[in-house]
Amino acid sequence: MDPIDMMTTDYNCEYLGLSRLCLMENAGKSISDEIAALSTFKFSKPIKIIIFTGSGGNGGDGFVAARHLLNRGFEVQVYCLNTLDEIKSDDALANLEILMSLEPRVSRLSVDFIKDSYDLDKLDLNDSNSEFIVLDCLLGTGIKGNLRRKLRKTVELINEINGLKVAVDVPSGLDPLTGEISDIAVDADYTISFHKIKTGVKLAGEEKVGGMITCDIGIPLEAEIFVEGGDLLRLKNRNNDSHKGNNGKVLIVGGSKDYHGAPAISAKAAIATGADLTYIYTPKSAALAIKSLSEDFIVKEAKNDYLSLDDLEDILELASKVDAVLLGPGSSQNEETAKLFNVLAMKIDKPLVLDADALKLVDLSLISKKEDLIITPHLAEFKSFFRNIISNEDLSNFERTIKLDDKDNLDFRKVNDKIDSLQRVTKKIKGSIILKGKYDFIFNGNKLKINRTGNPGMTVGGTGDALAGICLSLLSQELNSFDAALLAPYLNGKAGDLAYEAQGYGFGAQDLTQYLGAVMSGLID
């Protein structure tokens, strides 16, 4: 599991009512269970457990483990690399404070603070009379950059120790995503991972991480599969020094004589979710109306009253200047527009979103290998889009699997088989698919997410255009296609829920876009 997926899952638990403090308790308890099992297997007499802790959640796991290990009869020595003031995780701090409150000591616990690197010179662990296990709770999934001095020296010290070394979650110093060690890492005999083995630990292999042990810490499958507030961690932080255009330039190609509102809603949603510059390329018949809707739009007029190949060069030139392109909102299904969209889908080498009309016009074979692509069909559009490459039987199986029963439950009794059967269809393209419905299903390769936000008021015209605009904006801000595809319906639905709270079912897509900024900034739970 990638560290970002683990972090978002972890935070999503909070949104489902399961606190991270509780997860930390489970993590610490499972470390103690594993250490007890290892010590029975490896040692003939009671041993000492030495725990090195850092300033984040990994350190917190160590503090909890200390408590449980004491109750199992072990002697426990904790070496904290940080003072209470320096602990960054509230949950870790709460658990360190519990250890500090246990005075005068009745159980066999010692807690010492390593103030600077010189304190480490004074520790001579190999001289200890008893046998011992060393627990590395310095850094887990939160590691950033090269190890700072004191931490680096501690890793060196741990590696020189004769005792059995057990890394918690990730051997400190090892990149939890790539498995690379840029400088030095704990040379572990065993690595205990929580929930799932982190991608980097798996990639590094047993030679570097020792025997791999996975512990369940009570995270429900839903925390991983549902898109929740924790997934907002996937958004990129804005650089304080950034200037105009650094946070996404987008191009929307759409609109027609009958539909000028659709590209305008997509554009408003793109701006509301952070895009810096928004270009709209639209037929003459729609251009003036769109211009009058916002001074934030940069509107370019097509050559004719509908989009056609005559516009190809102009659009490609614009596309070369932006970070992401959306084809389709309100374009209608003109034959000439179909020719244009098919050539554009082939030639545009920027992240691409295909919305309603474009989905009906673009040939799947032209885009099936494009990774930075999002398509946003509802079920009927999905079936029609895939009809030429997927058997009717596979499509009806697909439909049956995602259908809800009358209590709104998905028939996921054999979850893995069911997901496999959905992905046999969706893996036909390399990009991401947002299958819109009461619950939105988001697919990409082996990944699946389900979005639960939104309400029946969102059947109003334009909410799909808003969704496409959000996808576009997030792609332009350098999110990968799956992260953009899973966050877009979450943000759209959440803004729709706020619009409903304010206006009941009397809200329109334009009203919804006004809440997007606040939802995206995490200002509203």
Ligand SMILES: NC(=O)C1=CN([C@@H]2O[C@H](COP(=O)(O)OP(=O)(O)OC[C@H]3O[C@@H](n4cnc5c(N)ncnc54)[C@H](O)[C@@H]3O)[C@@H](O)[C@H]2O)[C@H](O)CC1
């Ligand atoms: N669901 C779960 O799997 C749970 C995991 N838990 C544990 O929490 C950690 C992740 O916690 P987090 O606070 O995000 O990160 P870390 O503990 O890895 O450390 C962050 C901490 O370290 C400092 N830091 C970062 N890089 C460096 C560096 N190069 N040199 C020195 N210091 C560095 C940074 O400033 C932070 O203060 C996960 O791995 C699990 O072990 C929870 O228990 C809940 C459930």
Ligand SMILES: [K+]
């Ligand atoms: K660790």
